[in-house]
Amino acid sequence: QKEVEQNSGPLSVPEGAIASLNCTYSDRGSQSFFWYRQYSGKSPELIMSIYSNGDKEDGRFTAQLNKASQYVSLLIRDSQPSDSATYLCAVKGTDKLIFGTGTRLQVFP
């Protein structure tokens, strides 16, 4: 079992829809969770961080964390073509930040 798992996609959503990206992790002791966006040929860009159970909203983005289910998700409301990118989930384990392989999101007009 991978330490951080994401569906590789692509996840295709129409412009204006809600995109839902999911991530599961294996280390129950994990305390810090992050979502990064990476455009092709660019470096990852931090979108959201979340540390406690529940929802955290920032503009069109909402991160959701459920530690009991070892599950973290990212919702993108009113998706735009410019949101098309790979979204990386990252989980801070005991000693290092572990990244999932990413979900490729495609938003079509």
Add this chain to the structure above:
Amino acid sequence: KAGVTQTPRYLIKTRGQQVTLSCSPISGHRSVSWYQQTPGQGLQFLFEYFSETQRNKGNFPGRFSGRQFSNSRSEMNVSTLELGDSALYLCASSLLGSNYEQYFGPGTRLTVT
């Protein structure tokens, strides 16, 4: 505030050579982490430095080493390069360490021939 900078941006080396990559963190950030990104393995953690001390190390061979200077700038060295070392090397800086938000530099694209 200036972001994380990495030099050089591109490198082509021959198998068996060594290479040194440099990273300057965001001003005030004391933590620098290094990652290797390849299409097959994704983003893999190499090591983290905080106030000139290596805090954590990933599962990479001893050919990969790093250090951090008193001004928080960091260097990563890879000796005896192998073809499989071809990758995008990314550094990320954080104010307090990798438990908290990290911000990535643009990366160094290393090609080993």
